[in-house]
Amino acid sequence: xxxxxxxxxRLIGRKIHDPEGRSAGAIEEIEAELRDGEWVVTKVxxxxxxxxxxxxxxxxxxxxxxxxxxxxxxxxxxIAWRHLDLRxxxxxxxxxxxxxxxx
Amino acid sequence: MAEDFxxxxxxxxxxxxxxxxxxxxxxxxxxxxxxxxxxILAELREDGRLVITAVENGLPEAxxxxxxxxxxxxxxxxxxxxxxxxEIYRIPFDKVRRAGIEVRIDLDAExxxxxxxxxxxxxxxxxxxxGAG
Amino acid sequence: MKPRKVLQxxxxxxxSIGGFLDVxxxxxxxxxxxxxxxxxxxxxxxxTICVIFLVEMPGRLAAVSKHTYADAVRERFGFQFYIWPxxxxxxxxxxxxxxxxxxxxxxxxxxxxxxxxxxxxPVALAVWLTAWLGxxxxxxxxxxxxxxxxxxxxxxxxxxxxxxxxxxxxFIPAAAPQEPAHYWFTAVSIMGALISPYLLYFYSSGAIExxxxxxxxxxxRMVAGVGMGFGSIVQMGMLVTAAMVLAPQGIQVDQxxxxxxxxxxxxxxxxxxxxxxxxxxTCFGACMEQALETGFVVSxxxxxxxxxxxxxxxxxxxxxxxTLSIAASSLLMVIGIDPLKLTLFSMALTAVMLxxxxxxxxxxxxxRHYLGEHTNGWFTxxxxxxxxxxxxxxxxxxxxxxxxxxx
Numbered sequence: 291x292x293x294x295x296x297x298x299x300r301l302i303g304r305k306i307h308d309p310e311g312r313s314a315g316a317i318e319e320i321e322a323e324l325r326d327g328e329w330v331v332t333k334v335x336x337x338x339x340x341x342x343x344x345x346x347x348x349x350x351x352x353x354x355x356x357x358x359x360x361x362x363x364x365x366x367x368x369i370a371w372r373h374l375d376l377r378x379x380x381x382x383x384x385x386x387x388x389x390x391x392x393x
Numbered sequence: 394m395a396e397d398f399x400x401x402x403x404x405x406x407x408x409x410x411x412x413x414x415x416x417x418x419x420x421x422x423x424x425x426x427x428x429x430x431x432x433i434l435a436e437l438r439e440d441g442r443l444v445i446t447a448v449e450n451g452l453p454e455a456x457x458x459x460x461x462x463x464x465x466x467x468x469x470x471x472x473x474x475x476x477x478x479x480e481i482y483r484i485p486f487d488k489v490r491r492a493g494i495e496v497r498i499d500l501d502a503e504x505x506x507x508x509x510x511x512x513x514x515x516x517x518x519x520x521x522x523x524g525a526g
Numbered sequence: 527m528k529p530r531k532v533l534q535x536x537x538x539x540x541x542s543i544g545g546f547l548d549v550x551x552x553x554x555x556x557x558x559x560x561x562x563x564x565x566x567x568x569x570x571x572x573x574t575i576c577v578i579f580l581v582e583m584p585g586r587l588a589a590v591s592k593h594t595y596a597d598a599v600r601e602r603f604g605f606q607f608y609i610w611p612x613x614x615x616x617x618x619x620x621x622x623x624x625x626x627x628x629x630x631x632x633x634x635x636x637x638x639x640x641x642x643x644x645x646x647x648p649v650a651l652a653v654w655l656t657a658w659l660g661x662x663x664x665x666x667x668x669x670x671x672x673x674x675x676x677x678x679x680x681x682x683x684x685x686x687x688x689x690x691x692x693x694x695x696x697f698i699p700a701a702a703p704q705e706p707a708h709y710w711f712t713a714v715s716i717m718g719a720l721i722s723p724y725l726l727y728f729y730s731s732g733a734i735e736x737x738x739x740x741x742x743x744x745x746x747r748m749v750a751g752v753g754m755g756f757g758s759i760v761q762m763g764m765l766v767t768a769a770m771v772l773a774p775q776g777i778q779v780d781q782x783x784x785x786x787x788x789x790x791x792x793x794x795x796x797x798x799x800x801x802x803x804x805x806x807x808t809c810f811g812a813c814m815e816q817a818l819e820t821g822f823v824v825s826x827x828x829x830x831x832x833x834x835x836x837x838x839x840x841x842x843x844x845x846x847x848x849t850l851s852i853a854a855s856s857l858l859m860v861i862g863i864d865p866l867k868l869t870l871f872s873m874a875l876t877a878v879m880l881x882x883x884x885x886x887x888x889x890x891x892x893x894r895h896y897l898g899e900h901t902n903g904w905f906t907x908x909x910x911x912x913x914x915x916x917x918x919x920x921x922x923x924x925x926x927x928x929x930x931x932x933x
Contacts, residue, residue: 293436293437293438293439294436294437295434295435295436295437296434296435296436296437296443297432297433297434297435298410298411298415298432298433298434298435298445299411299415299431299432299433299454299458300457300458302411302458302604302606303606318411319409319410319411319412320409320410320411321407321408321409321410322407322408322410322445323405323406323407323408324401324402324403324404324405324406324407324408325404325405326404327401327487328444328445329408329444329445329486330442330443330444330445331410331435331442331443331444331445332407343409343412344409344411344412344602345412345602345603345889345893346412346602346889346892346893346894346895371442371443376437376443377437411604412602415604416600416601416604416605416608417601418593418597418601418829419829425831426829426830426831426832427829428828428829428830429600429605429828429829431605450829452828455605456605456609458604458605458606459605459606459609493895494591494593494601494895494896510842510843511830511831511842511843514842514843514846515839515842518842518846519838519839519842519845519846520839522658522838524655524658524659524838525658525837525838525839525845526837526838526839526840
């Protein structure tokens with residue numbers, strides 16, 4: 291079976307759902323790690339945390355929320371690659387329930 | 394490989410693909426601006442790993458991110474009228490290095506479609522106008 | 527500071543003064559003075575403070591990171607976001623460049639009596655030739671230094687002996703003395719003329735063209751602060767002369783010929799020619815900046831090589847971009863669209879798109895990947911936040927006010 295091509299840039303904004311249909315947020319950032327000469331995707335960041343990480347504004351976002359008296363958590367998930375099923379890039383799926391992820 | 398082309402980082406190094414690669418300015422071996430990274434290609438291997446294989450340059454690819462239909466339409470226009478014939482140029486990821494806020498590519502852009510329009514305009518229009526240098 | 531540096535700073539300040547006015551600033555200041563005397567001076571002051579910050583920041587960004595504002599917005603926010611301010615910028619650039627070409631055409635009409643639309647193609651050719659053959663230095667310094675002739679408006683304002691007490695009160699924000707819709711529309715138009723998106727793109731590109739580095743950050747601050755500050759005095763001079771000459775006669779500005787009277791008042795017949803020459807030079811300079819800015823923006827959005835200091839053969843896509851821009855915009859004058867109406871309309875449109883253009887500044891100017899230790903401090907961030915808030919308000923009210931009070 292030949293390898294499936296995935297366009298990384300088309301994943302931005304795609305919502306990830308768990309087996310129970312709950313949303314883990316929209317994909318905002320994708321992290322890769324160099325392993326034996328190949329860059330392998332290791333995690334996906336979703337939601338406001340992901341977006342602010344992408345904009346290098348995590349600190350400012352947290353400060354602004356604190357200033358506005360909002361809740362401490364920014365929202366969004368950090369999803370390890372092993373939890374993700376990307377066989378259909380148009381419909382990324384979690385292999386586990388959202389509640390088991392790190393927020 | 395150009396003398397000042399960055400070395401491959403150490404095993405275990407991390408890269409934020411959207412922030413640090415996508416939409417970044419590409420600079421070639423001769424330090425010329427060579428377009429933006431309009432797309433990033435990966436392969437979903439049989440062992441389940443998603444491996445980054447190439448970066449892409451081409452306006453249709455960038456526009457597809459906004460509207461797939463309009464991107465396809467621009468690609469069709471390019472195939473008919475464009476100098477690059479609508480081609481999305483792929484650069485293997487082993488020829489790509491992040492350097493500060495730019496992406497360095499281990500290529501001479503002039504030998505690739507990256508500067509096709511630049512050359513066409515030079516050959517067919519600009520150099521014929523007095524004062525163009 | 528070394529003598530050479532002092533000279534560079536002085537030149538930067540002078541070119542900021544000489545290049546401050548453009549067709550939008552002239553039209554809006556004249557309308558403001560004619561309709562409301564000194565009441566809108568506070569808007570020019572606030573607008574200038576905004577401009578100082580909005581010019582200093584992209585200059586600092588380019589000097590430290592060697593990337594322009596356009597580069598940074600695409601790189602950080604992505605193509606999906608960036609396409610929208612870029613498309614809006616193309617529309618506004620098209621209209622504003624048309625208005626600036628119109629300003630030069632009107633100046634020539636005032637001097638020769640030949641209708642403005644006949645001048646559209648010769649003016650467009652002159653703008654294009656200057657861009658084609660000139661370097662960035664020549665365009666930025668040469669044309670802008672000629673623009674110092676606009677100090678005539680300051681001189682005119684002083685010669686007319688304005689009531690200084692009433693003038694000073696004009697710097698205090700106040701409610702509309704009459705015609706509130708027209709008053710606030712004029713206020714928004716002044717701001718739209720001052721806080722122009724092209725500033726951010728042009729100044730960061732200019733810093734790259736001039737080869738600025740970290741060592742030039744002080745110069746950047748001085749040119750922004752002092753240059754823009756003194757430049758605004760020229761626009762205030764325009765407003766004051768209009769207040770002293772046009773307002774008492776109840777003249778509502780709907781033609782450039784009426785604005786010429788602002789210098790006839792203090793200087794007699796020579797004032798008419800002085801106005802025409804001032805209008806022509808400032809608008810010509812603005813044409814250059816606007817045309818180049820279109821080239822900068824599209825080149826930087828798509829990652830092309832660019833540079834006015836390069837020969838045309840070295841940056842063909844960039845040169846073709848500004849060439850097409852000049853050609854397209856000149857058609858607006860060829861078909862005879864009223865330059866003054868086009869100016870006021872494009873100022874209102876500029877106000878609508880400002881939030882899209884200015885908001886990314888708050889993110890980018892705090893990004894250490896670009897600025898290292900030179901990111902914004904809390905004070906600058908606060909000012910930028912306020913400016914962004916202001917642009918949102920302007921965007922919301924600009925079009926309704928255009929209908930209610932734009933004439």
